[in-house]
Amino acid sequence: MGDENNLQQAAESTENLITWLYEQGSFVPFGKIVGEEKFSIVSDYLGTPSHAYDDKGGLVWERELDVYGSLRKGDNSFVPFLYQGQYVDVETGLAYNRFRYYDPQIGNFISQDPIGLQGGTRLYGYVSDPNGWIDILGLMARSIPTRKGHHIVPHAAATNLNISPFNSEFGVPSYYFKPDQVDPHGRMHGDGGMRTRYPLTMKQINKQNLTPEKWLGMLETHYNNPSIQDIRGDLRIVDRPGKPGILLAENVSPAQAWNKAKEWADAQRHVH
Structure with missing residues (x-):
């Protein structure tokens, strides 16, 4: 059974x-x-x-x-x-x-x-x-997001697309899931046939001819998907060599984490 x-x-x-x-x-x-x-x-x-x-x-x-x-x-x-x-x-x-x-x-x-x-x-x-x-289903590999968390903006693609200030593995906002949740990491990536699932790799992004703006728009649409708003986590800055750092927002939904990450990015642009 x-x-x-x-x-x-x-x-x-x-x-x-x-x-x-x-x-x-x-x-x-x-x-x-x-x-x-x-x-x-x-x-x-x-x-x-x-x-x-x-x-x-x-x-x-x-x-x-x-x-x-x-x-x-x-x-x-x-x-x-x-x-x-x-x-x-x-x-x-x-x-x-x-x-x-x-x-x-x-x-x-x-x-x-x-x-x-x-x-x-x-x-x-x-x-x-x-x-x-x-790879719990034999379909897609997943890192265990304990130290680096789930990068709100996937850092590899952000680096290739030169999306500042998210174009780094460290020093950027990452989402650290609260315990006792059902596959929050997979759901944050759009697993399970979600219509708002977004491309992760440059090959997928290029295949869809996505501009950085369109790709970020897909991320925003997914993070605002009502079906994942029960997920909870803390938004933190990833410190080197890969551990949770400064707290940006505590016990927030994906939509709240996304909005806070955008606020952080705006502040970084004004500083630099």
């Missing part, structure tokens, strides 16, 4: 029912219940399970993976979750990643990106940096 994309219960028979508990709004398991037995699961900063303990605090399972998710120590049988969003088939060693299967032996998916070259030239690629990125 599952709740949306999360596997909640698995059983070979009613006598061997397993219930999985997840951190709210994520794919990170924190508990396992088998009959009267209860286990706590500890995961790393990416949401990858590494240890499990019984209700008395005794270690019952531990696992160590290499950078691709292949086993270095332990097994996947007690907790069959690999990287966040992936469920391991113990018999084949492949990890079910919602829309594709991932092979930890080679560090790639075994089928092509459904959108082909629009997703880049690495058709079978997982993520560019597995130390800081995940």
